[in-house]
Amino acid sequence: MKNLNFSPLKKLEIILEGEHQEFATDLLDRAGVKSYTIINNLSGKGRQGFHEGHLMFNEDDVLIMIIAAVPEELVEPILEGFAPFFNEYSGVVFTSDIQVTRLVKFKN
Amino acid sequence: MKNLNFSPLKKLEIILEGEHQEFATDLLDRAGVKSYTIINNLSGKGRQGFHEGHLMFNEDDVLIMIIAAVPEELVEPILEGFAPFFNEYSGVVFTSDIQVTRLVKFKN
Amino acid sequence: MKNLNFSPLKKLEIILEGEHQEFATDLLDRAGVKSYTIINNLSGKGRQGFHEGHLMFNEDDVLIMIIAAVPEELVEPILEGFAPFFNEYSGVVFTSDIQVTRLVKFKN
Numbered sequence: 001m002k003n004l005n006f007s008p009l010k011k012l013e014i015i016l017e018g019e020h021q022e023f024a025t026d027l028l029d030r031a032g033v034k035s036y037t038i039i040n041n042l043s044g045k046g047r048q049g050f051h052e053g054h055l056m057f058n059e060d061d062v063l064i065m066i067i068a069a070v071p072e073e074l075v076e077p078i079l080e081g082f083a084p085f086f087n088e089y090s091g092v093v094f095t096s097d098i099q100v101t102r103l104v105k106f107k108n
Numbered sequence: 109m110k111n112l113n114f115s116p117l118k119k120l121e122i123i124l125e126g127e128h129q130e131f132a133t134d135l136l137d138r139a140g141v142k143s144y145t146i147i148n149n150l151s152g153k154g155r156q157g158f159h160e161g162h163l164m165f166n167e168d169d170v171l172i173m174i175i176a177a178v179p180e181e182l183v184e185p186i187l188e189g190f191a192p193f194f195n196e197y198s199g200v201v202f203t204s205d206i207q208v209t210r211l212v213k214f215k216n
Numbered sequence: 217m218k219n220l221n222f223s224p225l226k227k228l229e230i231i232l233e234g235e236h237q238e239f240a241t242d243l244l245d246r247a248g249v250k251s252y253t254i255i256n257n258l259s260g261k262g263r264q265g266f267h268e269g270h271l272m273f274n275e276d277d278v279l280i281m282i283i284a285a286v287p288e289e290l291v292e293p294i295l296e297g298f299a300p301f302f303n304e305y306s307g308v309v310f311t312s313d314i315q316v317t318r319l320v321k322f323k324n
Contacts, residue, residue, distance in 0.1 A: 015145055045143055046142075093209070101299070204227070
C-alpha cells in the first residue's frame with residue numbers, strides 16, 4: 001500500500017468532429033489542463049445523422065474523443081467554455097468520477 | 109453557472125466483434141437510443157483468446173466498442189436484449205454513471 | 217429482470233506508450249486479469265510533450281489505452297506493479313466504478 005494514494009478527479013470525455021480538435025485542445029490548454037489523450041477516427045450516430053469513420057481519407061470529417069482528467073473545480077469552467085460551441089456543432093461531453101494515484105500529473 | 113445543468117445518465121460501453129455491429133446498433137435504435145459513438149479496430153484478449161486488431165484487412169475480425177449514454181430506465185431493456193447474444197458470442201457491456209449538461213441530446 | 221444480476225467491478229484505463237504494451241499485458245496476466253481490450257493509435261499531450269498518432273508508421277511511438285475490468289481486490293496489486301514503471305515512463309491509470317452483468321467473464 002505504501003506506494004498508493006488515490007485522489008479523486010473528474011474525467012471529461014469530449015466527443016466532437018475532428019476538424020474542431022484545435023478549438024477544443026486550445027480551450028483545455030487555457031483552462032490549465034495538463035494532459036489529455038485523443039482517440040481518433042470514431043464513428044457515430046447522432047442528432048445530425050451518421051458519421052462514418054474513414055481512416056484513409058477525409059479525416060477531418062470524423063469524430064474524436066478527447067479524454068482529460070481534471071480537478072473538480074475545472075469542470076464547470078471547461079463546460080461553460082464548450083457550451084456555445086455545442087449550441088452550434090454536434091458533440092457531447094461526458095463527466096464521470098475517476099481516481100488516480102499520481103495526482104502530480106494533473107494538478108499544478 | 110447559468111449554462112450548466114448536470115443530469116445523470118448511464119454510459120454503456122459495449123465491446124463485441126465488429127462483424128456484429130449492425131446487430132448491436134439495431135438493438136440500440138429499437139430501444140430508443142438517440143446517439144452512440146463507435147471506437148473501431150480494438151485489440152483484446154478474452155475468453156476466446158487474443159483478438160488482434162488488423163487495420164488494413166480483415167476488419168470484421170476485430171473488436172469494437174459502442175459507447176452510448178442512456179437514461180437509467182433503458183439500461184435493463186438494452187442489457188436484456190443483449191443477454192442471448194453474449195451467451196453465444198464474446199464481448200461484454202460495462203455500465204457506469206456519467207453526467208451530461210445537454211440532456212436534450214439523449215432523451216426524447 | 218430475470219437475466220440480469222449486476223456486479224460491481226473496477227475499470228482500469230491504462231494509458232501508456234505502445235512500445236510498453238507487452239510489459240503492461242504481462243503484468244495484467246500475472247495479476248490474474250482474464251480479459252482486456254486495447255485501443256491503439258492514441259494521440260496525447262502530456263508532461264513529456266505531445267505524442268501524435270501516426271497510423272501508417274512508427275506505431276511503437278504512439279499511446280495505447282488498455283481497458284480492464286477487475287475485481288476490487290486486484291486494483292492495488294496491479295497499480296503497485298505499475299508504480300515503478302510510471303516513475304520512469306509517461307502514462308497514467310484511471311480507476312473507476314463499473315457494473316457488469318456477466319461476472320463469470322472477470323472472476324476465476
